[in-house]
Each structure stands twice: as structure tokens, then as C-alpha cells.
Amino acid sequence: MTVGGLSVGIETAPARRGKRLSPMVYLLVAVGALLVLSAVRALSGATDLTSAGTVQAALTAAVPLAMAALAGLWAERAGVVNIGLEGMMVLGTFGAGYAGYQWGPWAGVVFGLFLGIIGGLLHAVATVTFGVDHIISGVAINLLAPGAALFLSKLYFADAPGGGQKQSPRIEDAAKVTLPGFSDLMGTIEGKRWFFVSDLAGVLRGLTTEISLLTLLAVVLIVATGWVLWRTPFGLRLRSCGESPSAAESLGVNVLKYKYLAVTASGAFAGLGGAFLAVSSGQYRDGQTGGRGFIGLAAMIFGNWRPGGLATGAGLFGYTDAMALRGSNAVHALLLLLGIALVVVAVIQYRSGHNVLSGVAAAIGVLFGWWYFASSEVPPELVGAAPYVVTLLVLGLASQRLRPPKFVGEPYRKGHAV
Amino acid sequence: MRNLTPRSVLLGLAAPLGALVFAALVCGIILAATGNSPIDTVDAMATAAQRPRTLVNSVNSATVYYLAAVAVAIGFRMKLFNIGVDGQYRLAAMLSAALAGAAFMDNLPSFLRIALTIAVAMLVGAGWAGLAALLKVTRGVSEVISTIMLNAIATYLVSYLLNPARLAETTAGSNNIGTAKITEGGQVPGFEVSGSTTKVFGLILLAAIVGVVYWFVLSRTKFGFELKATGLSESAAVASGVSVKKMVVISMLLSGAVAGLVGMPQLLGASYTYSLDFPPGLGFVGIAVALLGRNNPVGMAVAALLWGFLDNAANALDISGVPREIVLIMQGVIVLSVVVAYELVRRYRVRAEQQAVGKALGRTKTLEEVSA
Numbered sequence: 001m002t003v004g005g006l007s008v009g010i011e012t013a014p015a016r017r018g019k020r021l022s023p024m025v026y027l028l029v030a031v032g033a034l035l036v037l038s039a040v041r042a043l044s045g046a047t048d049l050t051s052a053g054t055v056q057a058a059l060t061a062a063v064p065l066a067m068a069a070l071a072g073l074w075a076e077r078a079g080v081v082n083i084g085l086e087g088m089m090v091l092g093t094f095g096a097g098y099a100g101y102q103w104g105p106w107a108g109v110v111f112g113l114f115l116g117i118i119g120g121l122l123h124a125v126a127t128v129t130f131g132v133d134h135i136i137s138g139v140a141i142n143l144l145a146p147g148a149a150l151f152l153s154k155l156y157f158a159d160a161p162g163g164g165q166k167q168s169p170r171i172e173d174a175a176k177v178t179l180p181g182f183s184d185l186m187g188t189i190e191g192k193r194w195f196f197v198s199d200l201a202g203v204l205r206g207l208t209t210e211i212s213l214l215t216l217l218a219v220v221l222i223v224a225t226g227w228v229l230w231r232t233p234f235g236l237r238l239r240s241c242g243e244s245p246s247a248a249e250s251l252g253v254n255v256l257k258y259k260y261l262a263v264t265a266s267g268a269f270a271g272l273g274g275a276f277l278a279v280s281s282g283q284y285r286d287g288q289t290g291g292r293g294f295i296g297l298a299a300m301i302f303g304n305w306r307p308g309g310l311a312t313g314a315g316l317f318g319y320t321d322a323m324a325l326r327g328s329n330a331v332h333a334l335l336l337l338l339g340i341a342l343v344v345v346a347v348i349q350y351r352s353g354h355n356v357l358s359g360v361a362a363a364i365g366v367l368f369g370w371w372y373f374a375s376s377e378v379p380p381e382l383v384g385a386a387p388y389v390v391t392l393l394v395l396g397l398a399s400q401r402l403r404p405p406k407f408v409g410e411p412y413r414k415g416h417a418v
Numbered sequence: 419m420r421n422l423t424p425r426s427v428l429l430g431l432a433a434p435l436g437a438l439v440f441a442a443l444v445c446g447i448i449l450a451a452t453g454n455s456p457i458d459t460v461d462a463m464a465t466a467a468q469r470p471r472t473l474v475n476s477v478n479s480a481t482v483y484y485l486a487a488v489a490v491a492i493g494f495r496m497k498l499f500n501i502g503v504d505g506q507y508r509l510a511a512m513l514s515a516a517l518a519g520a521a522f523m524d525n526l527p528s529f530l531r532i533a534l535t536i537a538v539a540m541l542v543g544a545g546w547a548g549l550a551a552l553l554k555v556t557r558g559v560s561e562v563i564s565t566i567m568l569n570a571i572a573t574y575l576v577s578y579l580l581n582p583a584r585l586a587e588t589t590a591g592s593n594n595i596g597t598a599k600i601t602e603g604g605q606v607p608g609f610e611v612s613g614s615t616t617k618v619f620g621l622i623l624l625a626a627i628v629g630v631v632y633w634f635v636l637s638r639t640k641f642g643f644e645l646k647a648t649g650l651s652e653s654a655a656v657a658s659g660v661s662v663k664k665m666v667v668i669s670m671l672l673s674g675a676v677a678g679l680v681g682m683p684q685l686l687g688a689s690y691t692y693s694l695d696f697p698p699g700l701g702f703v704g705i706a707v708a709l710l711g712r713n714n715p716v717g718m719a720v721a722a723l724l725w726g727f728l729d730n731a732a733n734a735l736d737i738s739g740v741p742r743e744i745v746l747i748m749q750g751v752i753v754l755s756v757v758v759a760y761e762l763v764r765r766y767r768v769r770a771e772q773q774a775v776g777k778a779l780g781r782t783k784t785l786e787e788v789s790a
Binding site: 006007081083122126130131132133135136137139140141142143144145146147148150151154155291294295297298301379381382384385388389391392395396 | 448452496497498499501553554557558559562563564566567568570571573574575577578581648652662666702705706709741743744745746747749750751753754757758761762
């Protein structure tokens with residue numbers, strides 16, 4: 001993929017038509033994954049792998065990541081790389097802290113979204129109007145936003161009751177809902193420790209118990225994004241700006257307008273992600289985002305620039321996050337999972353004729369398996385690195401299956417068609 | 419490149435100066451709007467500028483920022499975005515600190531110890547950057563993405579290694595942990611400045627050497643020419659026989675090696691150990707400084723000094739009651755406005771050039787000619 005830089009070594013998948021996998025295949029893959037998970041759970045005795053508590057924690061961790069990934073998706077589909085996501089998320093966390101402690105969580109969400117829009121507009125002005133390199137503008141925003149947030153937090157939170165120079169007073173959490181009846185039933189089944197059935201029940205219980213309204217909103221936004229970008233004329237035009245802006249321009253699409261809209265929406269989603277993070281952890285803190293903007297970007301790449309994919313990526317990275325909180329036994333089992341996943345990749349690559357890649361994947365997979373059997377726990381400091389390692393592995397071992405928007409990262413000027 | 423005429427010099431300076439003025443204006447407005455006096459802020463910074471200690475600290479910060487900026491600039495010149503300088507210098511500083519502090523090093527002569535420490539730092543930096551280069555040339559993975567990921571992985575790796583069970587030890591009397599302290603033979607002595615208790619880093623000379631080598635390689639060697647050519651037009655470079663893959667690998671390794679040096683002045687000249695409070699985020703400062711200085715060896719030095727001064731003047735602001743974060747805002751605004759300003763100047767230049775060409779070719783007829 002290019003991000004405006006050199007195009008050496010790039011090999012991208014050709015656009016495939018009519019070969020979309022059916023929902024049935026996805027369901028089978030999900031069942032297969034759960035089967036492997038149950039097997040690893042039974043083998044290692046790490047019950048936390050599929051417990052309802054883990055799934056809940058994973059969901060909470062995944063939501064801000066998914067929002068950041070959506071933010072990346074909106075910008076990149078219109079051809080603008082946004083690595084300023086991290087900074088925009090910081091603005092969002094501050095906004096949620098500021099409005100949240102005074103007027104409740106939903107005011108916080110709205111204000112966080114609003115500040116994110118300001119960050120997005122800044123990026124849009126720099127990249128779309130002035131044609132500044134997207135990476136550079138993003139880096140500048142990442143420098144500017146945390147400084148601005150810290151300046152404002154000293155100004156507004158230092159004297160607020162319960163606040164401090166680097167943190168806001170408490171924000172009330174958003175309301176949570178539980179599917180009545182079903183959740184308890186699943187809880188009973190989960191307690192039985194049956195192979196697969198109990199695991200499935202644990203996951204289902206996690207998905208239906210004490211779900212924050214923010215999580216539901218996030219799900220709605222992911223589905224809505226998929227619909228808007230792939231099922232409406234507006235979305236087609238927006239994506240055309242990311243694939244071939246000169247062609248779009250020749251058909252009368254106002255490319256600059258669409259890019260502006262997309263990058264502003266991107267800022268809004270990033271701000272929302274930050275706001276979700278602050279509200280669900282109860283306050284704004286300096287440095288709260290901790291690279292989540294970048295993990296979001298990684299989730300988007302993992303998800304091949306598609307809403308369903310990025311949701312999977314965010315879910316996966318949220319899951320490792322939750323595992324890290326659950327203690328070393330569960331994390332240790334993740335090593336085996338990673339090893340198995342890599343061997344699967346190796347088999348797939350071998351079948352499509354990429355022998356070298358297949359060999360590399362198999363070797364790394366075996367290495368992870370060996371690590372699992374040779375050690376009894378994973379050092380807790382290393383667990384946080386999992387999303388980044390997985391992303392590098394995906395990029396390195398399966399990048400020929402990725403298809404980013406064709407014109408992403410390239411500068412575009414009206415009337416200067418390439 | 420271009421000839422130096424008064425006009426071109428003026429245009430070259432217009433962008434950074436304009437950005438500085440704009441940033442100062444924005445910050446003034448922010449300060450006034452939040453009930454702080456802009457005049458008092460400037461006054462506090464001006465007072466700070468007269469203290470030798472602030473100046474020495476500024477020069478020391480600038481030394482480090484300059485190295486980071488050169489590391490970034492090597493990539494920038496061929497459109498290679500090494501966002502990973504941050505992870506590269508932290509991993510390099512940590513591992514070389516562990517080596518330099520190890521007991522067996524005590525028996526080696528001082529020069530060899532320092533040289534060995536620096537060499538290891540360069541190797542580690544180059545190695546970490548090399549991973550991104552490898553992914554780029556074999557798999558086409560964007561170096562922006564891979565270096566962002568490697569930065570994060572480096573953070574976790576450093577926190578894993580910086581553990582009393584591995585390469586670190588607890589400092590007596592505090593809850594800080596760091597590598598074993600480098601004994602005197604492994605330290606680089608600084609330069610005394612009258613009126614200041616802190617010394618200027620001895621490794622400021624290293625930064626100067628790196629700057630000169632950077633200039634020489636880029637403007638006087640075939641490699642430098644090919645590097646710049648690749649950055650200006652990849653397809654033209656390929657057509658003239660440049661192996662872009664090789665260039666990517668070499669420049670990424672060089673960039674990483676210089677990134678490895680970033681932590682050295684602080685490590686060998688002031689803290690003598692890599693501990694939890696080792697300065698983070700220098701790689702991103704390097705990006706800002708490289709942008710402000712336009713990848714030019716002298717321009718980056720000026721930008722690094724400015725950055726160092728702003729950072730150290732921020733301490734004086736706290737005393738006068740102005741939140742020091744205004745400096746962060748100012749730096750952010752400078753970076754953003756300077757890249758916009760450079761782009762505007764570039765567009766203006768292109769237009770002016772086109773008009774000059776048009777005039778020379780006589781395409782544009784005057785009104786009299788048309789009516790005649």
C-alpha cells in the first residue's frame with residue numbers, strides 16, 4: 001500500500017468482483033474459531049478465555065478502538081490518511097471530561113464529538129485545502145492536541161471539585177442494559193463447563209449482560225457506516241475520491257467537498273472514540289488514550305478497510321486487552337492461539353502457492369507454540385504489544401489480500417488531474 | 419538547485435518566519451482569552467533567556483533534537499517516513515546503557531568504552547529500523563504503519579527489559595528503576611560554562627559531526643544524489659538505474675543508526691543510566707524540527723535551538739503563573755502552520771516560474787500587440 005510515499009515492493013490484490021464470501025462462511029469461521037478457543041480453554045484450563053467477564057471487558061475495550069478504526073476508514077476511503085487519530089481522540093477525552101462531569105455522560109459524548117470535529121477540520125484544512133502531506137499534518141496534530149488538552153485541563157479541572165491538573169472530576173457512566181432472562185440462562189449453562197456449549201454460553205452471556213448504551217451506539221454506527229459508504233450514492237462518490245479522484249472529478253463529483261466531509265466525519269468518530277473511553281473509565285486523564293488511535297488504525301488495516309473487518313480487528317485487539325487484565329494464565333493460552341492462527345495462515349498461503357511466505361508463517365507459528373510449551377507464563381509487560389505484533393504479522397504475511405483505497409495518501413488539487 | 423538571489427532567500431525565510439509570527443499570534447489570543455497576560459508571558463520568557471542555566475539547557479536539548487531531526491530527515495529526503503525514530507532511540511539507549519553499565523566494561527580504556535556504547539546504540543537503532551525496511555522491500559508494507567507498530571512494540575519491550583529481574587536494578591531510596599549506573603570511565607565529560615551549574619553536553623561535537631556528514635553525503639556524493647532523486651521522482655530514479663529497494667534499505671538503516679545516537683548525549687553526559695524517567699517522545703520532536711528546518715543541516719540546527727529554548731523557557735512560565743502547556747500549543751501551531759506556509763510558498767514559486775517562462779517565450783501578448 002502507499003501512504004503517499006515510495007511504491008517499491010508493493011503488491012496489492014486486484015479488485016475481486018462477485019466473489020464476496022457469503023454470511024454462511026463467516027459464521028463457519030466464527031464457529032471454527034470458537035471451537036479452537038474452547039479446545040485451548042480445555043487444554044490449558046484458562047477458563048477466562050471464554051468467560052462472560054472477559055467478553056464484557058473485551059467489548060468495553062473494543063468500542064473506542066472500533067470508533068478510532070471507523071474514523072480511519074472514513075478518511076482513508078476518501079483518500080486522506082489520518083494518523084492524527086490519536087490527537088483527535090485526546091481532544092475527545094478532554095471534551096467528555098469537561099462536559100461530562102457537569103452535565104452527564106451524554107453531554108460529554110456530544111462535546112467530545114464536537115472537539116473531534118474541530119481536530120478533523122484542522123486536518124482537512126491542512127491536507128485538502130493546502131495539500132500538506134497527510135502524514136506530516138497528522139504528526140503535527142498529534143503534537144498539538146495533547147498539549148492543548150493538558151493546557152485546558154489545567155485551566156478547567158485544577159479547581160473543580162474532585163478534579164486535578166491532569167484529570168477531570170468523575171463522570172457518571174452511561175446506562176447499561178441486560179437482556180432479561182436470557183442472560184441468567186446462559187449463566188447457568190456457562191457454569192457447567194461443557195466443552196464448546198459452555199464456551200458459547202459464556203460468550204453470549206458477555207454479549208447480553210450489562211451492555212453500555214455506548215456500546216450499542218457503536219454497533220449502530222459501524223452498521224450505519226457500512227450502509228452509507230457502500231449502499232448509497234453519497235458513499236459511492238466518497239469512495240470514488242479515494243480510488244480515483246480525477247475520474248470522480250470528470251463525472252462532476254465535488255472531490256474537495258467530499259474529502260472535507262469525510263475528514264470531518266473522521267474527526268467526529270475519533271472524538272467519539274475518545275469520549276467513549278473517558279466516559280466508560282469514569283473520568284478524563286492525561287495520556288488516557290495510550291496509543292489507541294494507532295491501534296484503531298491497525299484494526300482498520302487488519303480489517304482490510306471494511307467496516308465488518310475493522311469491527312473484527314477491534315474486537316480481537318479489545319480481547320487481548322481484556323486478557324491482559326485477567327492475569328497471566330489466560331494470556332499464556334493466547335500464545336497457543338497465535339501459533340495455531342499462524343499455522344492456518346501458513347496452510348492458506350501454501351495452497352495459494354506462496355511457499356516462502358508459508359514457510360515463514362509456519363516457522364513463526366511453531367516458535368509461538370514452542371514458547372507456549374516451554375514457558376509457564378507470559379511476562380505481563382509484553383501482553384500489550386500483542387495488537388501491534390499481530391498487525392505486523394498480518395501485513396507481512398497476508399498483505400497480498402489487503403486492498404487499500406488506491407489513491408490514499410496522494411495529494412490532490414482540483415483541476416490538476418493525474 | 420536554485421541560485422541564491424535576494425528574492426529566493428526572502429521567499430525561503432518567509433515561510434518559517436510567517437509561521438512563527440502566526441503561532442505567536444495564536445498563542446497570544448489563547449492566553450488573552452484564558453485570562454493570562456501575553457505581555458507577562460513574553461517577559462517571563464525573556465527573563466529566562468538571560469539566565470545562563472536556561473541557555474545551557476537549551477543547547478543541550480537542541481543537541482538531542484538535532485540528532486533526532488537528522489535521523490528523520492535522512493528518510494524525508496527520499497520520501498521515506500521514519501516515524502519510528504522514537505522507538506529506535508529508546509530501545510537503543512536502553513540496551514547500550516545496559517552494556518555501558520555492565521561490570522566487565524570497567525576494565526576497558528575510556529575511549530573504547532564510549533565508542534563501544536555508541537556503536538551498540540547505532541546498531542540497535544539500525545536493526546530496529548531495518549525490520550521496517552525489510553517489511554517494505556519484501557512485502558511492500560508502508561513504513562509509516564510498520565514504524566508506528568514498532569514504536570509501540572519497543573515501548574513494551576523496554577518496559578519488559580527494564581525490570582530488576584532482567585537488565586535493571588532498583589535505585590536506592592526511590593522507586594525508580596534503571597540500568598546499572600555507568601561509572602566515570604564510560605561517561606563523556608561536558609564543557610563548563612561560567613554562571614551555570616549544568617555543563618554543555620560533550621557529545622554536542624557528535625551532533626556537529628553528524629550534521630556535517632549529513633550535509634556532505636547528501637550534497638557531495640553519488641549516494642546522496644540518488645537518495646534525493648528517488649525522493650523527487652521514484653520512476654525517474656528507477657529509469658536512471660537506481661535500485662530503489664537498495665536505497666530504501668540503506669537509508670532506513672542509516673536513519674535508524676542516527677536515531678540510535680539520539681539518546682547518547684543524555685545517557686553519557688547527564689543521567690548515566692536508562693531509567694523510567696529517561697526523556698520520551700524525542701523522535702516526534704525530531705519530526706517537528708526536521709519539518710521546521712526543511713531537512714537542511716543548518717535550518718534544522720536553528721529549529722532545534724528554537725525548540726530547545728521554548729522547552730526550557732516553559733519552566734520559567736510556571737513560576738510566573740502561566741500554564742507551561744502554552745509552549746506545547748505554540749510548538750504544535752508552529753509545525754502545522756510552517757508546513758502550510760511552505761506549501762503556499764512552493765505554489766507561489768511554481769506560479770512565478772510559469773509566468774517567467776511564459777514571458778520568456780513571449781506567449782503573453784500585451785494589449786497593444788493584440789490590438790495592433
